[in-house]
Amino acid sequence: MTDTPGPDPAHLEALFNQAPCGYLVTDDGGRITAVNDTFVNWTGHSRSDLLGSTLQSLMPVGDQILYSTHCIPQLGITGAVSEIAVEIIGADGQRRAALLSASRSPASDEEPAAVRVVIFSAHERRMYEKELVAALRAAEEAEARRAEAEKELHRLALHDALTGLPNRAGLNVGLDQLPAGGTAGTRRLAVLFVDLDHFKAVNDSLGHAAGDELLISVAQRLTSLAAGSNSVARLSGDEFVVVGAFAGPTEATALAAGLLEVLRTPMQIEGLEIVTSASIGVAVAEDGGETLEDLIRRADIAMYRAKELGRSRWELHEPAETDPTVDRLRALGELRRGIREGALRVHYQPQIDLRTGRTRGVEALVRWQHPTRGLLPPSEFITMAEESGLVRPLGAWVLGETLKQADNWRRQGRPSSALEFAVNLSARQLNDPELVPMVEAGLRLRGIDPALLLLEITETALMADPAAALASLTALKNLGVGLAVDDFGTGYSSLTYLKKFPIDELKIDRSFINGLGSDSGDSAIVGSCIDLAHAVGIRAVAEGVETSGQVHMLKAMGCDLAQGYHFARPLPAGLLKEWLDANGGG
Amino acid sequence: MVEAATAAVSTVIRRNNVTVSGRADGPVMMFAHGYGCDQDMWRRLLPYFANDYRLVLFDHVGAGHSDVNAYDREKYGSLDGYAADLLEICECLDLKDVILVAHSVSAMMAVIAATHEPERFSRLILVAPSPRYTNDPAEGYVGGFSQDDIEGLLASLDSNYFAWAEALAPMAMANPETPELAEELRSSFCRTNPSIARHFARVTFLSDTRQVLGKVPTDSLILQCSDDLLAPPEVGTYVHQHLERSSLVHLQATGHCPHVSAPQATADAILQYLASSP
Numbered sequence: 001m002t003d004t005p006g007p008d009p010a011h012l013e014a015l016f017n018q019a020p021c022g023y024l025v026t027d028d029g030g031r032i033t034a035v036n037d038t039f040v041n042w043t044g045h046s047r048s049d050l051l052g053s054t055l056q057s058l059m060p061v062g063d064q065i066l067y068s069t070h071c072i073p074q075l076g077i078t079g080a081v082s083e084i085a086v087e088i089i090g091a092d093g094q095r096r097a098a099l100l101s102a103s104r105s106p107a108s109d110e111e112p113a114a115v116r117v118v119i120f121s122a123h124e125r126r127m128y129e130k131e132l133v134a135a136l137r138a139a140e141e142a143e144a145r146r147a148e149a150e151k152e153l154h155r156l157a158l159h160d161a162l163t164g165l166p167n168r169a170g171l172n173v174g175l176d177q178l179p180a181g182g183t184a185g186t187r188r189l190a191v192l193f194v195d196l197d198h199f200k201a202v203n204d205s206l207g208h209a210a211g212d213e214l215l216i217s218v219a220q221r222l223t224s225l226a227a228g229s230n231s232v233a234r235l236s237g238d239e240f241v242v243v244g245a246f247a248g249p250t251e252a253t254a255l256a257a258g259l260l261e262v263l264r265t266p267m268q269i270e271g272l273e274i275v276t277s278a279s280i281g282v283a284v285a286e287d288g289g290e291t292l293e294d295l296i297r298r299a300d301i302a303m304y305r306a307k308e309l310g311r312s313r314w315e316l317h318e319p320a321e322t323d324p325t326v327d328r329l330r331a332l333g334e335l336r337r338g339i340r341e342g343a344l345r346v347h348y349q350p351q352i353d354l355r356t357g358r359t360r361g362v363e364a365l366v367r368w369q370h371p372t373r374g375l376l377p378p379s380e381f382i383t384m385a386e387e388s389g390l391v392r393p394l395g396a397w398v399l400g401e402t403l404k405q406a407d408n409w410r411r412q413g414r415p416s417s418a419l420e421f422a423v424n425l426s427a428r429q430l431n432d433p434e435l436v437p438m439v440e441a442g443l444r445l446r447g448i449d450p451a452l453l454l455l456e457i458t459e460t461a462l463m464a465d466p467a468a469a470l471a472s473l474t475a476l477k478n479l480g481v482g483l484a485v486d487d488f489g490t491g492y493s494s495l496t497y498l499k500k501f502p503i504d505e506l507k508i509d510r511s512f513i514n515g516l517g518s519d520s521g522d523s524a525i526v527g528s529c530i531d532l533a534h535a536v537g538i539r540a541v542a543e544g545v546e547t548s549g550q551v552h553m554l555k556a557m558g559c560d561l562a563q564g565y566h567f568a569r570p571l572p573a574g575l576l577k578e579w580l581d582a583n584g585g586g
Numbered sequence: 587m588v589e590a591a592t593a594a595v596s597t598v599i600r601r602n603n604v605t606v607s608g609r610a611d612g613p614v615m616m617f618a619h620g621y622g623c624d625q626d627m628w629r630r631l632l633p634y635f636a637n638d639y640r641l642v643l644f645d646h647v648g649a650g651h652s653d654v655n656a657y658d659r660e661k662y663g664s665l666d667g668y669a670a671d672l673l674e675i676c677e678c679l680d681l682k683d684v685i686l687v688a689h690s691v692s693a694m695m696a697v698i699a700a701t702h703e704p705e706r707f708s709r710l711i712l713v714a715p716s717p718r719y720t721n722d723p724a725e726g727y728v729g730g731f732s733q734d735d736i737e738g739l740l741a742s743l744d745s746n747y748f749a750w751a752e753a754l755a756p757m758a759m760a761n762p763e764t765p766e767l768a769e770e771l772r773s774s775f776c777r778t779n780p781s782i783a784r785h786f787a788r789v790t791f792l793s794d795t796r797q798v799l800g801k802v803p804t805d806s807l808i809l810q811c812s813d814d815l816l817a818p819p820e821v822g823t824y825v826h827q828h829l830e831r832s833s834l835v836h837l838q839a840t841g842h843c844p845h846v847s848a849p850q851a852t853a854d855a856i857l858q859y860l861a862s863s864p
Contacts, residue, residue: 073843
């Protein structure tokens with residue numbers, strides 16, 4: 001082999017010129033320095049035209065861009081490109097599909113850098129690839145449409161359909177970008193919890209369509225003032241939150257004050273001018289990475305305080321402040337679960353006829369068997385249930401359970417079958433248009449004499465909306481059930497009002513009974529309550545009776561009925577039966 | 587918090603395949619590659635700076651060895667998304683007084699980034715920049731391309747779907763004259779996801795960053811090549827006129843990638859500029 005001479009230059013030239021593909025040599029910039037006959041013939045360009053011009057200039061602009069941005073750097077760095085699809089424009093102006101491979105030899109002392117290019121005609125393959133890519137694009141477009149539909153679905157899941165604002169889930173997603181730990185540089189994450197005042201009244205008096213319109217207006221007003229760097233979301237019902245990064249509490253409460261102001265401007269709803277207001281709770285993140293949930297919870301607590309302090313105002317939650325309802329939201333969830341999973345109990349407290357000493361009836365009192373806190377009395381959760389609306393299912397359940405129990409006893413043929421059952425109604429229930437049909441259906445289902453059911457309404461519930469209460473009570477009265485005013489003496493209602501309601505019984509608040517004998521003021525109040533009841537022809541009932549001294553005084557004052565620990569605490573159904581057997585009830 | 591921060595940093599590092607080399611305590615030089623390539627395109631230029639500068643390189647999302655899963659069509663639907671990534675890398679590595687070397691479309695990402703965080707950057711080196719590739723006859727602006735040209739580019743990209751897709755591309759035969767190059771690089775250089783390349787092409791070639799130029803407070807150097815199809819001389823002049831604190835240097839190098847074709851001349855121009863007082 002070593003003796004074999006190198007290839008004949010003439011053969012090499014023939015190989016170059018008559019090869020079955022185009023050969024070119026260019027410099028680094030693509031300027032053609034040599035080209036073979038095949039390429040000259042294939043393109044129709046003359047050799048003299050080709051030499052000195054750039055290879056790229058034979059390509060359409062798109063290919064030129066790619067050649068400049070992709071192929072030339074790749075040749076420079078890796079020394080080769082392979083099977084790049086290009087089009088070469090011939091002398092006839094026609095584009096010729098081609099594949100281009102090239103390798104580059106770096107500059108040496110003798111020669112400058114050179115790029116050797118091979119170009120194959122690739123008409124068939126290009127057609128085939130074009131079809132493949134077209135199919136691929138069609139598939140991508142179908143996929144894009146599917147993704148778009150999915151995105152829309154996702155958007156719907158994260159937004160409130162009525163106002164278009166993010167919902168709770170959407171709020172969490174939107175805030176993912178915010179820095180962890182609740183602080184953004186020197187700015188701190190804050191939550192403004194906005195709850196409309198008396199929204200229910202709008203819904204009840206003007207209907208749900210008007211209520212919805214109001215919510216949309218409120219959403220727009222909140223957004224127009226607070227949006228931008230803040231997020232506005234609707235959590236539920238008439239609850240909105242504004243979340244953003246603030247310089248501190250002052251800036252956050254200033255926004256709250258501004259929001260109160262824009263919400264106070266009257267709105268036109270269904271042709272009526274409606275004046276709304278809201279209560280706003282503000283919570284600003286402390287160092288130490290409070291979650292958004294933490295902040296919403298604290299802001300919610302502050303919002304409730306704003307409500308308690310008279311509404312249409314803002315309150316700032318101080319991180320250090322301890323709040324008995326600190327876990328209201330969590331507790332609400334627990335209560336909801338408790339109702340669903342049967343953790344509620346009804347206990348029955350006997351009511352004693354003070355003249356005969358016999359048990360005239362029982363008051364049904366709900367208890368919550370809390371998973372960790374034990375058996376809770378209504379005072380621990382009724383307010384929360386009332387505020388959240390949970391009181392409706394809860395109240396319905398208590399009524400149903402009590403009627404079921406009454407039915408049980410009656411069917412056991414006990415002499416206590418004539419026992420009266422007193423059940424408490426909340427203010428919300430009183431305004432619930434479903435209340436009367438529900439009571440009626442419950443009585444019918446269990447076949448209970450309506451006269452044996454006594455519904456108790458607190459004085460404050462009556463006075464909140466006397467006109468509406470009168471309508472509900474009248475309807476209930478027409479069913480034949482008895483009605484009692486609970487906690488009487490705490491609500492400053494006037495005698496004239498009391499006379500308007502079709503009530504059968506006045507229950508004197510336990511706080512006055514408590515002072516009987518020790519506090520002459522309380523004795524006077526209890527005495528006049530009893531007289532008042534008798535004056536309008538109804539019974540007087542004393543609650544919270546604990547001592548025989550109190551019993552003695554009540555008897556002396558002419559009180560009709562009494563209940564309290566002195567006689568019996570509220571008892572589960574089974575124990576009540578034992579108690580009745582032992583005390584000759586009924 | 588520390589763990590969270592570390593996790594965030596490593597996400598960014600992985601997302602943009604950030605690599606750091608050179609002199610650890612040197613001033614920071616960051617390199618942003620342009621359209622159609624990845625950070626490997628800087629390799630011929632780096633030796634001129636490695637002894638004196640801390641070199642930070644990265645791949646734009648969708649290019650090179652970046653995390654393709656991080657490609658969000660909405661975010662990367664404008665140059666702003668890329669500029670945000672660039673700033674995030676600076677923040678994660680706590681880079682200060684950065685000399686940002688940016689090629690082609692990345693030059694405009696650099697310009698956007700510098701308006702957002704001017705304090706981050708000491709100098710911008712803009713290699714073959716263009717604030718708008720298409721002509722704007724209404725403003726008398728010459729970008730070099732018509733709308734049809736860009737459509738042609740997208741068609742060309744489609745034609746090369748199989749040539750550039752990482753998994754499908756043909757392997758170039760080894761070039762005996764560049765033996766130092768690892769096989770891996772030979773096969774992966776500037777390979778890209780064709781769909782992303784197509785979207786990036788659209789974003790790049792239809793971008794218009796002219797309005798941002800006037801807001802850049804940073805000192806900058808414009809490197810203008812001859813015979814650059816993508817950045818004709820008028821464009822370089824336009825950028826120079828609208829970037830307040832800019833210097834314009836014409837390189838002898840031809841084409842769009844002087845750092846590849848003429849690394850020595852490119853490095854000389856940059857070093858000379860850096861040696862001049864701001």
